Amino acid sequence: MKRDTPKYKTSDEVDFVIVGSGAAGGIMAKELSTNGFRVVVLEQGPYLTEADFVHDEVKILNEDFLTNKPKLQPTSFRKTPNEKAKPQRSVLYGRCVGGTSVHFTANFWRFHEIDFVERSKVGPVPGADLRDWPITYADLEPYYTKVEWEIGVSGLAGASPFDPPRSKPYPMPPLPVKGSGVIFERAARKLGWHPFPAPMAILSQPRPGRSACVKCGFCMLFGCEVGAKSSSLAAAIPVAEKTGRCEIRPNSYVHRIELDSNGRVTGAVYFDEKRSTHLQKAKAVIVCANGAETPRLLLLSANKQFPNGLANSSGVVGKYLMLNSGGVTTAVFEHPINDYKGFAVSRILHDFYELDPHKVGFYGGGGLDARFDLTPVLFALGALPPDTPRWGSGFKQALAHNFTRTLEVFSHGTSLPVETNSFSLDPDLKDAWGLPALCLTYKDHPDDLKLWAWLNQRGDELLDAAGAQKKWAQPVQEAQFAVHLLGTCRMGTDPKTSVINPDHRTHDVKNLFLCDGSSLVTSGRGQPTMTIEALAFRAADRITALAKRGETT
């Protein structure tokens, strides 16, 4: 695919360098270049296109085709800051143009009003530092609508009695119901609950330059070969490049942000594919590198003025990580569902979005969905009943019987912000470029585990009402692998307890902005990308206004 896009010199002082091209970075690039600014996007991964996206599970499972590369980028894990971390795979994120939005499952739930004001409503939670956002749902609502219309979300407005107010319906109808959705909907209604069509960032109707979903079933962990999945790659970056003002520069690993003696950033230092170092000069830098790599980049950019990490006078960079609680109950039904056809999710419910802590005995809430998001190998290695023989004719019979008859009920819920849950620099482990590796420190807040167990019971009730022949739940256990990367450079008005202000500008450095999962103050109920993208649209508006007033340099 050839596009007539600019090539800026590293010595050209462009208006913005954006670090990362994923859910937030792609939208930021689209908005700022559309608004007339000169933009360079530095992406550590390669520039893949739809022609590269195949249904080959070996590429996904064995070669980390679309995601971070543990061999080049080792990571470590520990439960608490007092332990020495052990090297292990502890994080997964997209590493290609489009970032994690290329391989995500595309569940696009808006946050509800409660997610922004929960501290005020439920009060402090012991062992956590739960805070209100400095913005409300009403502030973000126009930008949720922008995501739905400009990026492409299918759904049915008004179908859930728990939905927050909206200014516009969805731009296209929901995707067709799957067998798992029918089973879920019927059982939920028996129980008096309120299932509704899942909002998905997948096109149910074609849009200019993009096909509607062909229902191939290779969604989770795969790139969409027809552009139906509303990734930044399919929906935002082509618009940015079309402006003629945005250069996407792949294979560019930013590892330092430079600061001058006046306390202003001057650009981003990166390794190119051959590991040569360059400084891309810019009037302002916007880091959209995800909730793990954004804090890591700030910590790597420590200097005389900021010895604990750039823009980290608060000391909270990397802290208050939230991963979203929740689990999976898998079930086998009598007849073929063939849920491998289609996409992941067609029905969800939000009856338990806002639980009363005084009644349930813990803080939190969540949603349920019905899905089958497993491709054949993933299914065979990960979704057979625990008592199935691991090999031989019993194994084969289970494969043959269950593949078409299995569905999963997922629960998605809150995580509390706990100071010691964090991404930091491992003191010993280095990546292939010789830089300190990411260290994940995480121990779930007890309420998060109680919520998971509580939601599991609801999943159980639902599957009983649905007449499942067999069901089994993933046991509730503490996390040691991070996929949703939230809260590590959180937004706030107090520079002592937050990293960015409501304009996404760092409290410490006037021309440094952060926008991605790290900006979130609370975790929401398990589907963060919609909110990350709404924040990116809003941040782009704020940054544009600042830049037009000459306040970003």
Next chain:
Amino acid sequence: MINDLSRRNFLTRAGGAASAVWLSTHWPAIVAAAEHAHQAAKSSSPQKFEFLTPEEGVEIDAITARIIPSDETPGAHEAGVVYFIDRALTTFALDDQKTYREGLPASQARVRELFPNVAKFSNATPEQQDQVLHSFDDQTGPGRGNPRRRAMANSFFGILRAHTVIGFLVDPDSAHGGNRDGVGWKVIGRDPDHMFQSPFGYYDKDYAGWQPNPPDAEKTKA
């Protein structure tokens, strides 16, 4: 390449006016990708091994054939899993070469230990072969006495099992030579197509359409 053809037909039909632009930019790439996959698939049934010796190939084939046996339906043998593994060991699974080179002789030693009259796995009866695998893989088999040896064999067996599953069920159009003729997908009931339309199965075929939730639904907290 029937799958790719049907996908292309769908794209032509589905997009209407909008897809003309899409096709004009994407068509050459799609055709190129399809041709590439086709070449890869054609060369996916090698006559000889690249990593395994012929003798090792016979043994690995025999073990995979107990992990996913051939009965009324095809198993790992018919899916060409041993060829998939051989190619894996020279491509994406280079790191596992040592495990195979050490694990296979250890497995043969176990065969002789359990059945002194049997020289190698492929010569054992299916029942004997299952006993050998039990000794690697569960708590009830005859091999449970020596945890250290079990752990070593276990890692070989664990990797071999995963490779067998992948080689049986990977997309047959991929470039790795597994799931020959799509037999793995036939066994599990996966339609070989890559585009579908609802209804997909038993439960959604008589779905009457979306009916709104009762309007009086109360926003009660649990």
